[in-house]
Amino acid sequence: MPRSKPPVKTEVSVEEFLAFEATSSERHEYAHGQVFAMAGSSERHNRLAFELAMAIAQNSRDTGCRVLMSDVKVQTPTGAIYYPDVMVVCDASDDHPYIKRSPCLIVEVLSDSTLDIDRGEKWLNYQTLPSLQMYVLLEQDTMRAEVFRRMEGGWFYERIESGSLKLPCVNLEIALEDIYARLG
Template sequence: MGHAQISEQKYTVAEYLEMEEKSEIRHEFYDGEIFAMAGTTMNHNRIVGRIRGLFERRFLSDGCDVFAENIKVEAVKNFFYPYPDVVLTCSAEDRAGTYIVKHPSVLVEVLSKTSASYDRDFKLRMYQGIPSLQCYMLVSQNRFYVQLYTRTDQPDTWTYKVFNTPSDIIRFESLNFEIILSAIYENIIFIPDEEII
């Protein structure tokens, strides 16, 4: 899964949530198994911060919330609870919540060597099953490269677009929002030997 399994023991969701409240490190839950989350690079953290800021400037005034890295999402109830890098939710239920976002509109993952295939395959399939989700964005930390999956009017049909030129405009049509690709990478110095795409 791209993370270290911490035990062969199977946990219930209630046991996982109780453990997670007391833990100093984050763990993802998948079908009773718990996986410790790895640390990140500075570029990863910078990009997450840029994206969170762009979403906050646009959506906070609409009563939405934007979370980064430390808030889990209920991707599949009682089955899969990951920590996306950025989460946008405009749900009143989520705004009144404490630990878990259940109705995200946008999920973002910044790719790393250990998570790239996991984020592109497994998480994509799991996230596409979230009824509220409108967009899933994958972001390289080593070059100008963003992949965007967008739900269409047909709930099980998604479009896919790639953005790889600094002047490209990433459009979130259903949210009436757009980002210029270069804004995500502002002041980022790419590290070629860490290439993951």
């Protein structure tokens, strides 16, 4: 599905985008030669991402994995560049300070302005990451997760409304209730 807002720039190379983004006071995403301004997020959106990131970080201290939040970019093999809400990288060689290319887990918190992009464009690009084991979409206003899990033979989809979220690359199982509990 196409984005509702026009691109800020078109016919831009990855290198031109990275140079532009390094000096921009606002954040942008890059897909198919186009640069798009990012929408701001609500407090609830931010807190939900933070709660999950903290649970993962507490569990993965001794694993060598790094939990990153929305200020570090991921670049897909298709050349798309995004700022995931939460990303886990366990590959020590993926050491660029601003861009990661081998996450094992990506989480996006859905909002009205981004849900079509998160379910469509981003998902199409994220699944090209060979290292990605799981893509999770968290509903902002309802306790619900959509999980895309890489399995032998392809991707498996699961919708979780109660119970636990199993995150294999950090060997963590966390109850959805625990993620949403502090949001009020």
